[in-house]
Amino acid sequence: MTIKKMRAIPGTTFFDGPMSTKGYPVNKMFYSFNSKEGRDAFVADEEAYMEKFKLNEAQKQCVRDRDVLGLIREGGSIYYLAKIGPILGLNVQDFGGLQTGQTTEEFQAYLDSQGIGKNNG
Amino acid sequence: MAKIVGGIGSSHIPAIGVAMDKGLEDTPYWRDFFQSYVPLRKWFNEVDPDILIIFYNDHGLEMFLDKKPTFAVGTAPEYENADEGWGINPIPPVRGETELSWHIVNELVENDFDPTVCQEIKVDHGLTVPLTLMYPGKDYSKVKVIPICINCERHPMPKLSRSYAFGQQVGRAVESFGGDQKVVVMGTGGLSHQLDGERAGIINTDFDTECLDKMVSDPEALTKYSLEDIVELAGGQGVELNMWMAMRGCLTGKVTEGYRNLIAPISNTAAGIQLLIND
Numbered sequence: 305m306t307i308k309k310m311r312a313i314p315g316t317t318f319f320d321g322p323m324s325t326k327g328y329p330v331n332k333m334f335y336s337f338n339s340k341e342g343r344d345a346f347v348a349d350e351e352a353y354m355e356k357f358k359l360n361e362a363q364k365q366c367v368r369d370r371d372v373l374g375l376i377r378e379g380g381s382i383y384y385l386a387k388i389g390p391i392l393g394l395n396v397q398d399f400g401g402l403q404t405g406q407t408t409e410e411f412q413a414y415l416d417s418q419g420i421g422k423n424n425g
Numbered sequence: 426m427a428k429i430v431g432g433i434g435s436s437h438i439p440a441i442g443v444a445m446d447k448g449l450e451d452t453p454y455w456r457d458f459f460q461s462y463v464p465l466r467k468w469f470n471e472v473d474p475d476i477l478i479i480f481y482n483d484h485g486l487e488m489f490l491d492k493k494p495t496f497a498v499g500t501a502p503e504y505e506n507a508d509e510g511w512g513i514n515p516i517p518p519v520r521g522e523t524e525l526s527w528h529i530v531n532e533l534v535e536n537d538f539d540p541t542v543c544q545e546i547k548v549d550h551g552l553t554v555p556l557t558l559m560y561p562g563k564d565y566s567k568v569k570v571i572p573i574c575i576n577c578e579r580h581p582m583p584k585l586s587r588s589y590a591f592g593q594q595v596g597r598a599v600e601s602f603g604g605d606q607k608v609v610v611m612g613t614g615g616l617s618h619q620l621d622g623e624r625a626g627i628i629n630t631d632f633d634t635e636c637l638d639k640m641v642s643d644p645e646a647l648t649k650y651s652l653e654d655i656v657e658l659a660g661g662q663g664v665e666l667n668m669w670m671a672m673r674g675c676l677t678g679k680v681t682e683g684y685r686n687l688i689a690p691i692s693n694t695a696a697g698i699q700l701l702i703n704d
Contacts, residue, residue: 310580311653315624316661320580324490335489337510373623382621383485383578387510396693400625411626418628421688422457
């Protein structure tokens with residue numbers, strides 16, 4: 305028996321059981337950013353903080369490189385990944401740009417190109 | 426008997442909470458979005474519900490991957506919100522409604538649904554943002570809230586058909602609860618959006634429009650879509666449609682549409698706003 309694989313959709317990683325296993329340490333670290341103590345401890349010493357949560361070397365390197373796609377490949381869930389955004393001064397449009405090889409402005413323009421319903425704007 | 430008078434579908438993204446905190450409601454980016462809640466609140470304020478059942482998903486405030494319920498029902502007398510790490514100000518505690526919560530839990534389990542039962546949970550923006558949209562001055566001290574949380578983060582997640590059936594059972598439970606309480610149900614999140622991956626940023630307002638249409642007249646038609654279909658059509662986080670399906674399932678009477686709007690982009694999403702009246 306093998307675990308059921310989710311459908312292959314380009315540019316999309318299904319966060320399923322095996323990904324959740326792989327990404328558990330990194331997601332647990334990001335989850336700790338709910339608290340100011342966690343955020344401050346990460347900022348004070350990133351390497352020590354990553355070690356505390358037992359990230360593997362590939363995950364650590366992605367954090368060092370601020371490599372969002374790499375972190376997703378390494379099992380990061382976007383729900384927890386988003387919690388590092390404020391620490392790095394990145395919002396979800398910045399994250400969108402970083403993942404799609406665009407500037408934030410280009411990514412925003414892509415969103416706008418799919419727009420609907422803004423009449424007064 | 427308690428009566429579900431209507432259902433509301435609403436976005437719950439954190440950026441809405443931040444916009445309200447900063448008073449940006451009348452800026453060009455936000456004006457159409459917030460204006461859409463004026464007619465919605467007119468109906469809502471006239472109804473003045475006693476109880477609000479809110480289907481939402483936790484985004485890693487209370488429920489981490491270590492213990493993550495597929496369906497969870499709150500049975501607490503009060504719910505607190507807390508720091509989620511991104512600067513949205515926590516809102517004052519929300520009142521719970523323990524009696525109806527326990528009745529819903531009893532009826533769910535009796536009818537072969539087995540939710541996690543939560544006597545103490547922190548509720549995140551998935552619940553607080555829609556609540557605050559209904560009570561923009563945060564004047565929600567009169568209403569009692571029952572949070573029902575659905576896993577929308579880690580696959581496997583409930584199928585749309587299951588969330589719909591779950592909602593139907595919640596609806597039947599409410600309607601069998603003695604009393605004359607007026608209840609409104611909210612389905613939050615969505616509609617199309619994808620936050621992660623090279624495909625981040627996709628929005629599909631044609632599909633969202635189909636969903637809003639079917640919500641009124643034929644919700645079961647949406648259950649033909651697998652969650653893989655939903656991800657393909659509406660993006661990775663389009664699976665939040667599950668909360669809308671649960672909300673719609675609660676409406677067991679004759680359903681008519683009181684209001685609808687679809688606005689994109691709101692942050693990275695298409696924001697659906699819908700009022701369904703349940704006679």
